[in-house]
Amino acid sequence: MANTELALMAHLMRRAGFGATRDELDDCLAQGYESTVEQLLNPERSPVMDEDLIRRYHIDQNSLMLIESSQAYWLYRIINTQRPLEEKMALFWHGLFATAYGKLNHAKAVVNQTNTFRRCGLGDFRTLLLELSRDPAMIFWLDNKDNHKDAPNENYGRELLELFSMGIGNYTEDDVKACARAFTGWTIANADYMSIRASRDSIWPHGRLDWQFEYLPEDHDDSDKTFLGHTGPFNGEDIIDIICRQPATAWFVAAKLYGYFVSDTPNEESIQFLADKFTETGGNIREVMRALLLSDFFRGDEARLARVKSPTELVAGTARLAGSYQFPEWGIVNLAMDVSFMGQEILNPPTVEGWHTGREWIDTGNLVERVNSAALEMGDLARPGVQAALSRVREAGDTLEPLEFVDVCLDVLGLYDVTDATRESLVNHAARDGALEFGKRGAVDCTDARVAEMLQLIVATREFQLA
Amino acid sequence: MTATSLLEYSHTLGFMANQGRGFNNPVDLAVNSKGIVYVLNRAGPEVGVRIAYKRITRCTPDEEYLGEFCTGGTGDGELWWPSSLAFDDEDRLFVADEALNRISIFDQDGKYLEKWGVAGTGDGQFNRPSFIAFDRDYNLLVSDSLNHRVQRYTTDGRLLAQWGEYGGGDGQFNMPWGLAVDIHGQVYVSDWRNDRIQKFDESGAFVSTFGGPGQADGELNRPAGLAVDRQGNIIVADWGNERVQVLDGEGRFAAAFRGESRDSLWAQDYFAANPDEASARRAALLEPEIESRPEYDVHRGYEWERSANVEKLFWGPTSVKLGPNGLVYVVDSLRHRIQIYRAATG
Numbered sequence: 001m002a003n004t005e006l007a008l009m010a011h012l013m014r015r016a017g018f019g020a021t022r023d024e025l026d027d028c029l030a031q032g033y034e035s036t037v038e039q040l041l042n043p044e045r046s047p048v049m050d051e052d053l054i055r056r057y058h059i060d061q062n063s064l065m066l067i068e069s070s071q072a073y074w075l076y077r078i079i080n081t082q083r084p085l086e087e088k089m090a091l092f093w094h095g096l097f098a099t100a101y102g103k104l105n106h107a108k109a110v111v112n113q114t115n116t117f118r119r120c121g122l123g124d125f126r127t128l129l130l131e132l133s134r135d136p137a138m139i140f141w142l143d144n145k146d147n148h149k150d151a152p153n154e155n156y157g158r159e160l161l162e163l164f165s166m167g168i169g170n171y172t173e174d175d176v177k178a179c180a181r182a183f184t185g186w187t188i189a190n191a192d193y194m195s196i197r198a199s200r201d202s203i204w205p206h207g208r209l210d211w212q213f214e215y216l217p218e219d220h221d222d223s224d225k226t227f228l229g230h231t232g233p234f235n236g237e238d239i240i241d242i243i244c245r246q247p248a249t250a251w252f253v254a255a256k257l258y259g260y261f262v263s264d265t266p267n268e269e270s271i272q273f274l275a276d277k278f279t280e281t282g283g284n285i286r287e288v289m290r291a292l293l294l295s296d297f298f299r300g301d302e303a304r305l306a307r308v309k310s311p312t313e314l315v316a317g318t319a320r321l322a323g324s325y326q327f328p329e330w331g332i333v334n335l336a337m338d339v340s341f342m343g344q345e346i347l348n349p350p351t352v353e354g355w356h357t358g359r360e361w362i363d364t365g366n367l368v369e370r371v372n373s374a375a376l377e378m379g380d381l382a383r384p385g386v387q388a389a390l391s392r393v394r395e396a397g398d399t400l401e402p403l404e405f406v407d408v409c410l411d412v413l414g415l416y417d418v419t420d421a422t423r424e425s426l427v428n429h430a431a432r433d434g435a436l437e438f439g440k441r442g443a444v445d446c447t448d449a450r451v452a453e454m455l456q457l458i459v460a461t462r463e464f465q466l467a
Numbered sequence: 468m469t470a471t472s473l474l475e476y477s478h479t480l481g482f483m484a485n486q487g488r489g490f491n492n493p494v495d496l497a498v499n500s501k502g503i504v505y506v507l508n509r510a511g512p513e514v515g516v517r518i519a520y521k522r523i524t525r526c527t528p529d530e531e532y533l534g535e536f537c538t539g540g541t542g543d544g545e546l547w548w549p550s551s552l553a554f555d556d557e558d559r560l561f562v563a564d565e566a567l568n569r570i571s572i573f574d575q576d577g578k579y580l581e582k583w584g585v586a587g588t589g590d591g592q593f594n595r596p597s598f599i600a601f602d603r604d605y606n607l608l609v610s611d612s613l614n615h616r617v618q619r620y621t622t623d624g625r626l627l628a629q630w631g632e633y634g635g636g637d638g639q640f641n642m643p644w645g646l647a648v649d650i651h652g653q654v655y656v657s658d659w660r661n662d663r664i665q666k667f668d669e670s671g672a673f674v675s676t677f678g679g680p681g682q683a684d685g686e687l688n689r690p691a692g693l694a695v696d697r698q699g700n701i702i703v704a705d706w707g708n709e710r711v712q713v714l715d716g717e718g719r720f721a722a723a724f725r726g727e728s729r730d731s732l733w734a735q736d737y738f739a740a741n742p743d744e745a746s747a748r749r750a751a752l753l754e755p756e757i758e759s760r761p762e763y764d765v766h767r768g769y770e771w772e773r774s775a776n777v778e779k780l781f782w783g784p785t786s787v788k789l790g791p792n793g794l795v796y797v798v799d800s801l802r803h804r805i806q807i808y809r810a811a812t813g
Contacts, residue, residue, distance in 0.1 A: 048765050052689055052707065055767070055783070056644075056659070057548070057565075057595075059492045060511035062783050063775075063801040069512050108775065115762040193751035196744050204741075205482045205734035206802040210775040212755060330548065330566050333512040 005029060007416035009036065011304055014467045015261050016040045016293060017084025019317035021385060022392060022412045037293045041122065041286055043083035057328035063108070065207050070107035071346050072336040074114065078316040079325050085289075089121035090114045091312060092260050094346070097132055097164055098354035099141045101347050105201040109137040109211050110347045125253060125283035126244045129165065133236050136188045136211035140198065142352070145187040147180060149221045154180040159352055161243070170248035171228060178225035182239045185220030188213060250278040257288060262298055263306040264358035270297045304417045305466035308361045311342035313467055314370055318459060321413060322377040323385025338373045342366045362465065374459035379452050386452060389413070393451050398439035402430035409454045418463045426457060473700065473713050473722045474795055474808040480504070480530055481804035482733035488532040489733060490803045491520045495598075495692065495786040497552040497560065499575050502791045504528055505560060506798075506805065507552045513539065521546040523562070523577065528794055528807065530732040536577025541567060544579030551598040551692075551786075555622055556605045563609065565595035570607070570624065583624030588614055591626035598657075598692060600646040602669070608646050608654060615640040617656060617671065630671040635661050638673040645692035645704065645786065655701060657690040664690060664703060664718070677701070677718025682708055682770075685720035692786030692798065696810065702795060704784040709770040711784060711797055726774075726781035726799065728806050753778060774801070781806065 009028045013020035017040065020028065028036045039045060054076055055062040060069035061076075081087045094114055101107050113135050120128045132138055133156075139145050142156040157180030161171050188194060189212045196202070197209070225234050228242050243249055254274035255266065262270065273295065274288055281287040292298055309317065315338055319325055325332050339346060343366050349355055362370070380386060389412040393400070396408045406426045410418060430436070430450075438447050458464060482489040491510040498504050503525055510520035518539035523546075525533040537546055548566035555561065559580065560573045569584035584593050594613035602608055602619065606627060609618045616631035617640075631640045645657035652669035662680035664687070667673055678687035688707030695701050699716030705723075713721040730738070738745035757773045774782035783801035790796055793810035 051767050052660075056642075056689075056706075058511065059494065059509050059783070059800060063492075066512065066517075068514055068517075072512060115766060119762045119765070189755055190751035190753075193744075193747040196747045200744070202741075202744060203483050204737050205730060206728075206778055206804055207483055208775075209753075209778060210772070212757070212776065330513050333514050337514065 003411075003416065005033075006411075006414070007304070008033065008299060010414040010416060011299075012036065012040075012293065013084070013414075014309075014313075014317070015088075015298075015307075017088055018078055018313055019320055020414060021321055021323075021388065022414055023388065025414055034294070037290065040085040040293070041290055043086035043122070046082040049077055049080055049082070054328045058330075058332075063207060064111050065107060065203065067101045067107045067348055068333050068336065070101075070111050071340070071348075072333040073111070074346055075312070075316060075319075075336045075339065076325060076328070076332055078312065079319045086118050086121065089285075089289075090117040091310075091346070092257075093117040093121050093128070095260075095349065095354040095357075096256055097138065098349035098352050099135075099137045100349050100351075103198075104137055104140050105198045106137070106140075106208055106211065107347060108208060109140070112210070113137045114347075122286040122289065123284070125249070125278070125285060126240055128285070129160070129240045129243065130237060132164070133160070133183065133186060133240065134213040136213055139186065139188050139213070140194075140211065144183055145191045145195065147184050147186070149184045149219050152177070152180045152184060152221070156180070157183055160239075163352060165243045165252060166246055166248040167252045170246065175227055178227040178234070179239050181221045181223075181225055182227070182234045183236045185216040185218070186213070186236055187216060187219070244283050247275070247279070250275040250283070253283070253285075254278055254288065257285075257292060259357070261289075261292055262303050264308060265306065267297065270295070273297075305463055307467045308358055309465055309467045310355070310357065310361060311339045311344035311366075311370070312346060314342070314465065315339045315373060318374045318377045321385050321389075321459075322380065322383040323388065324377055324380075324383055326384070335373075338369065342369045342373070367465075370465060371460045374464065375456040378459045379456040381448060381452050386455065389455060390448060390451050393436075394438055398437065400436040402427045402435065405430050405436045405454065409451065409458055413455065413458055413464075415458060415461075415463060418461065422461050422463055426454070426461075429457060430454065473811060474702075474724065475811045476727045476729075477794065477807045477809040478530075479728045479731040479734075479804050479806055480526065480528065480796075481506070482731055482737065483803040485510075485517075485520045486522070487535070490524060490805075491522075492800055492803065493524075493785075493798050493805065494549070494800055495551045496788055496796055496798055496805065497554050498788065498790040498796075499554050499558050499560075501558075502528065503533065503575070504790070504796070504805075505552055505554075507549050507562065509546075509549055509800075510539070513547065521549065523552070523560075523573075525577075528790060528792075532733075534577075536573070537562075543582060544571060544573070546571075548595075550596065551610075553599045553601055553607070555601060555607075559622075561599055561607060561622075563596040563599045565593075565597055565612065568593040568596065570596070570599070570609075570620075572622075590629065591618070591620075591624075597642075597644045598646045600648055602648050602654070603652045608648065610643045610646045610656065612642045612644065612659070615642065617643065617646070617654070617667075619671070628671055630667070637676065638665070638667075640665075644706075645690065647693045647695045647701075649695040649699060650697055653695075655693055655695055657693055657703065659689050659691070662687045662689060662707075664693065664701065664714075675718065677714055684723060685712070685714065685718070687712070691784065692788075694787040694789045694795070696789060696795075702787045702789075704781075704787050704797065706784060707768070709774045709781050709784070711781065711787060724781075724808070726779055726784075726797075726806055728779045728799065728802070728804060731804065778802065 144156040147153040521539035568586035597612040598610040615633040641660035663678040691706040693703035786798040795808040
């Protein structure tokens with residue numbers, strides 16, 4: 001059944017965003033694939049989300065003091081953004097440079113970090129690493145406020161090399177020590193006061209105080225260091241320059257992008273292609289992403305539904321389809337908690353390694369959560385997206401035989417790449433009640449309910465769990 | 468009247484507390500005939516134990532805690548998205564709730580009396596009532612925000628009049644928020660998403676409009692609650708600009724205040740009990756210069772970020788109310804406190 005152009009567009013929007021409604025897919029199709037890719041790669045061409053509404057009605061999402069409120073705020077952004085790749089990149093970098101509320105007790109500090117990811121997430125990798133190194137949440141998270149000239153703390157230096165850029169095996173312990181020394185004096189303002197507040201989760205007397213980066217030259221070790229074969233009185237910027245020139249860094253970033261945007265199964269040839277693009281462009285992430293989204297390996301059949309949706313992708317994507325939470329409504333915090341229950345507590349990843357992705361997103365417990373959450377959203381006929389889907393099904397004809405009925409519903413949800421077995425089971429279910437007849441009104445009109453039920457069944461399929 | 472002599476900072480009432488002595492995201496207050504202050508804590512989010520943090524706190528202007536009543540919930544006498552408070556001439560407390568689309572009524576001891584109001588777009592229905600105020604006849608004016616109108620009710624919920632519709636013209640609204648009535652019965656409405664204040668006569672006929680979008684003197688950015696003093700000065704919580712502005716009766720700029728809170732008595736008690744934290748605080752630079760960053764303008768603006776860093780400043784001021792003895796109460800919602808000013812000219 002698959003309309004290949006529509007299927008490709010749906011694939012693009014699932015990966016470079018959080019899915020698209022059928023109407024949005026039509027708009028993208030009219031624009032064309034390459035043009036849609038450019039729109040995604042240049043988020044500044046689309047309007048920024050108005051924040052005044054959410055600040056007015058969700059007062060707790062105005063100050064962003066609490067973790068649940070901040071998670072709900074980000075989920076609302078993801079659902080309503082007109083800059084889907086900007087949010088997707090922010091989530092990508094958040095997973096890679098994983099910084100958790102749990103140690104900081106300061107949700108806004110982590111939100112501030114995600115704002116940096118929005119601003120720099122499609123820019124050059126050097127700027128991103130530099131901003132990350134100056135980010136107060138990161139400085140607190142990996143103890144760089146305790147990294148002093150006379151008493152270095154290697155935590156940030158080590159993770160910068162191991163988890164944020166080159167990967168283990170590409171540097172020595174001496175490089176870690178030199179890296180840490182280069183970042184001495186990179187701290188946050190009022191570090192002692194902020195530390196004591198964080199350690200006791202103090203919200204007194206008047207809520208959180210924001211954190212700011214501070215460089216203390218008197219606490220910086222400006223002596224010579226040897227790092228990856230280079231010697232000099234390096235500061236943090238110099239270290240980042242050297243890191244960004246390493247082939248290992250190019251491969252590391254390429255592999256992470258491939259795993260996030262293309263497939264849970266690595267492919268060395270494709271990753272090398274992206275690594276080469278990284279090197280050619282001086283680490284320009286927008287250029288690497290352009291190459292990725294236009295590549296044959298991304299557009300080809302093998303990449304379709306080749307990733308397990310993260311909980312955020314699943315919940316936000318379903319909400320976008322259902323048209324839920326297009327305006328600030330109470331209840332979105334519960335939706336955000338659903339994401340957490342499924343194993344992805346955004347703004348509070350489990351460790352500095354982020355989340356284990358792919359098949360590890362799904363176990364017997366959270367599969368039930370995933371199916372129930374999606375079915376709940378899609379079964380609500382009051383949702384505008386469900387109503388829009390219903391209208392499209394109606395437009396398909398007054399009488400729809402079971403196969404037509406199923407295919408129309410798959411089409412309105414933009415899910416084209418289902419297996420024959422899945423389609424057959426859906427058709428078998430539809431056939432139990434015969435053809436769908438909109439024109440024929442009996443004592444009880446069940447057609448709307450049947451459509452809603454079919455939409456629920458579709459979001460409960462194996463394929464809907466995949467991106 | 469001179470700009471600098473209008474208001475002077477007096478003291479701060481409050482402190483962050485999930486329950487008990489203190490506030491949690493207060494959004495409005497009302498003062499009864501005895502001068503007791505009732506503070507409406509919206510709190511949030513609406514999940515788990517936090518639901519119970521919604522409440523109404525009673526205290527005196529000089530920081531004596533008198534207790535609290537109400538809790539979060541959707542049952543009678545409970546609060547979900549409480550938005551505004553007002554006392555009638557019998558010291559009955561009216562509370563608007565913009566999630567439950569209703570007005571709840573309590574006596575001044577906090578005993579629940581009754582409720583009225585239903586959700587909808589028709590006459591006499593609500594879609595997020597954001598603010599309430601009594602007129603000179605003690606009929607209740609309601610800012611019905613998502614219906615873009617002002618309604619007037621008897622205290623038992625009978626609709627008397629309504630005016631306004633969605634738009635940017637004279638007499639039209641875009642999500643109105645604050646409401647105030649002057650001594651002549653004229654009605655002032657913070658026309659939130661039109662960044663202006665509109666003035667109406669006692670019958671609801673349009674008189675004039677003040678403000679307009681911007682950050683300059685006399686301009687407004689999403690104005691919230693407001694009050695009008697006996698001289699006709701308008702004191703408005705310029706919510707989006709994180710400040711309070713005073714405009715004269717013709718809407719001309721008179722003064723602006725960014726906030727200058729000092730520790731309340733309750734805050735001082737906290738630091739007395741936590742001397743190590745107090746010591747670290749004394750050594751800290753509490754009024755840092757905040758550099759602008761590109762993402763500030765894309766998201767919530769420089770002044771919002773500055774307020775997140777500098778504790779003494781207003782952060783999300785939602786309401787301004789007048790009390791006895793020339794006191795002007797500014798509800799500083801995100802800092803969980805009331806900054807109290809004094810009308811310098813009496």
